[in-house]
Amino acid sequence: MGLLMADKTGDLSEVEHFSMAVAGAEYNVALGLARLGVPVTYVTKLGDDSIGHRIEKGLVREGIDTTGITWSAGLSTGLMFKARNMAGDPEIDYYRRGSAASSMRPEDIPQLEWDRFGFLHVTGITPALGPQTLQMCHALIxxxxxxxxxxxxxxxxRPQLWSDCATMIAEVNRLALRADVVLPGLSEGKELTGADDVRGVADWYLGRGVRAVALKAGRKGAVLAEKGSVRELEGFPLERFIDTVGAGDGFAVGVISGMRDGLSLAEAVSRGNAIxxxxxxxxxxxxxxxDRRRLEAFMARGTGPDPEGLHSEEE
Known part of the structure; x- marks a missing residue:
């Protein structure tokens, strides 16, 4: 989506000036991976408008393959407005209903050279845009x-994008149970599974065939659960704290890039905590x-966990 960020703090209804950028969970993950030198192909549908072409140009600048993009002549690219906060979660308004991306369907999946790829990353946002996008996500998987x-x-x-919470939980879990690695926030995991704690969330997914669950716990870090073990991986000290948007996507970047680099899952989750x-x-x-240089420098001076010293709960 296009992103308009308020230039000054205050209620969005009173903001007069905005700065333009690009946002979106999948876009953020693609960008983060590319900055670490990971080849990425981005699949989306954009409106044939100024925002859509801005997004395409940004992807090209970051070295991201755009052959997965399709275009809509009649629908606009999505847009969001974000308030400026000094700390915490900012106020956000979305304008994405009826956007080009919301019209994606299985037939829009490009002819990809699948043998080039090692990973597919999907979020619960695109399938929330409508029945066609939900079908497309299943087709990609x-x-x-x-x-x-x-x-x-x-x-x-994103409850506001679904018809009701029961539908959201059912459909998001249908997708999650087709994944190898699920990356929920702790509160999301509880809502999706009805469990009261980390172990309950982990057991719900592991017992249904998911290989691993990495639960994000904010400043505390993350909890990695695999069959037979639950490991707590502490977070890294913050250089500064402005807002939380994009932190979860950064976590995904760390986990995916770490697995691709041959790290253990614990080391990959630690990298996710750092990003x-x-x-x-x-x-x-x-x-x-x-980029890799900044990431390595940050992790070198942080307090990241020693994978050999992680707490493990054996079944």
Missing amino acids: DQARDHGLVVTFDPNL GAIQVGSRGDNEGLP
Whole structure:
């Protein structure tokens, strides 16, 4: 989506000047991976308008393959407005209903060279845009599964985009249970499973075939659950704290890139904690996502966990 960020603090209804950027959970993950040198192909549908072409140009500048983009001549690219906060979660208004992306359907999936890819990342936002986008996400997972890719899934719950919470929970879990690695926030995990604690959330997914669950716990870090073990991975000290938008996407960047680099899941989740901590120091949704040099320097001076010393709960 296009992103209009308020230039001054205050209620969105009173803001007079905005700065233009680009946002979106999948876009943020694509950008973060590309900055770490990971080849990325981005699948989306854009309006043939100034915002859509701005997004395409931004992807090209970051070295992201745009052959997965399709275009709509009649529908506009989505847009969001974000208030400026000095700390915490900012006020956000979305204008995405009826957008080009909301019209995506299985037939819009481009002819991808699947043998080039190792991972497919999906969030719960695109399938929330309508029945067609939900079908498209399942079709993408079908193709990824057929070609042996690792599927990662971030629920990214957006209740305002679903008809009701029961439908949201059912459909998001249908997608999550098709993934290898699920990346919920702790509160999301509780809402999706009805569990009261970390172990309950983890057991719900692991017992239904998910390989691993990495639950984000904000400043505390994350909890990694695999069959037979639950590990707490502490967070990294924040350089500064501006807002939380994009932190979860940064976490996904760390986990995916870490797995691709051959790290253990615990080491990959630790990298996710680090990138999330870096991103909350940025005003925009993705401006803080680091390159490898910055990431390595940050992790070297942080307090990241020693994978050999992690607490493990054996079944």
